[in-house]
Amino acid sequence: MYQPAEDSELMVEFLPFVIRKEHSTSFLDMGCGSGIQSRAAIKAGIKEEEILAVDIDDEALEETAKLGVRTLKSDLFENVKEGEKFDLITFNPPYLPEDEHEKGMDTTGGKEGWEIIARFLHQAREHLSEKGKILLLFSSLTNREKVDSLIKENGFDQIVLAVQQQFQEELYLVILEKN
Numbered sequence: 786m787y788q789p790a791e792d793s794e795l796m797v798e799f800l801p802f803v804i805r806k807e808h809s810t811s812f813l814d815m816g817c818g819s820g821i822q823s824r825a826a827i828k829a830g831i832k833e834e835e836i837l838a839v840d841i842d843d844e845a846l847e848e849t850a851k852l853g854v855r856t857l858k859s860d861l862f863e864n865v866k867e868g869e870k871f872d873l874i875t876f877n878p879p880y881l882p883e884d885e886h887e888k889g890m891d892t893t894g895g896k897e898g899w900e901i902i903a904r905f906l907h908q909a910r911e912h913l914s915e916k917g918k919i920l921l922l923f924s925s926l927t928n929r930e931k932v933d934s935l936i937k938e939n940g941f942d943q944i945v946l947a948v949q950q951q952f953q954e955e956l957y958l959v960i961l962e963k964n
C-alpha cells in the first residue's frame with residue numbers, strides 16, 4: 786500500500802479549498818491508497834456516506850474502509866456504476882515512467898508515466914457532475930506537455946493550483962473542469 790508522501794500532502798493541503806461547503810458534495814477518491822484524501826475530505830466537512838474510495842489494491846481498500854466510507858475495488862472507473870456522478874474527484878495517480886527501479890503499481894503510470902492519467906481522463910468526464918471538479922496531481926517526470934494535451938483533448942479546462950519543487954522533480958496540482 787502506498788505510504789503518503791509529498792504528493793499526498795500537497796493534495797491534502799489544497800483539498801479544503803475546492804470543497805464547497807454550502808451544499809453536500811459527492812466525492813470520489815480515486816486510487817485511495819491509505820485513505821489520506823478521504824480523511825482530509827471528511828475533516829473538511831464531506832459526509833462519509835458521500836464518499837466513494839476506489840483502488841485496485843485490497844490492502845488500500847481495507848485501510849480506507851476504516852474511515853466509514855464506501856470502498857470499491859476497480860481498475861479506474863471500470864466497476865463504478867454507470868451514470869454515477871461526483872461533484873469532486875481526486876486522483877494522485879501513479880505518474881512515474883517505468884524503469885528497472887520503478888515498477889510499482891502505486892507509483893508507475895506506465896512506460897511513459899502518463900498512461901494511467903490518459904485512461905483516467907478519458908473515463909472521468911462521464912462521472913463528473915456538470916459543475917464538478919477534478920483535483921489531479923502529476924510531476925515534471927510525467928511529461929507535462931503530454932498531460933496538458935490529454936487534458937485539452939478530453940474537454941477539460943485546467944487551473945494550476947500549486948507547483949512544488951522536490952529534489953528531482955516538480956509536482957503539479959491542477960483543477961480540471963468540463964469546458
Ligand SMILES: C[S@@+](CC[C@H](N)C(=O)[O-])C[C@H]1O[C@@H](n2cnc3c(N)ncnc32)[C@H](O)[C@@H]1O
Nearest residue numbers: 787793816817818840841842860861877879891
Ligand atoms: C500515488 S498512490 C496515491 C495514494 C493516495 N491517494 C495518496 O494520495 O497518498 C496511487 C494509488 O493508485 C492506485 N492505483 C494504481 N492503479 C490503479 C488503477 N488502475 N485503478 C485504481 N487505482 C489504482 C494504487 O494502488 C495507489 O493506491
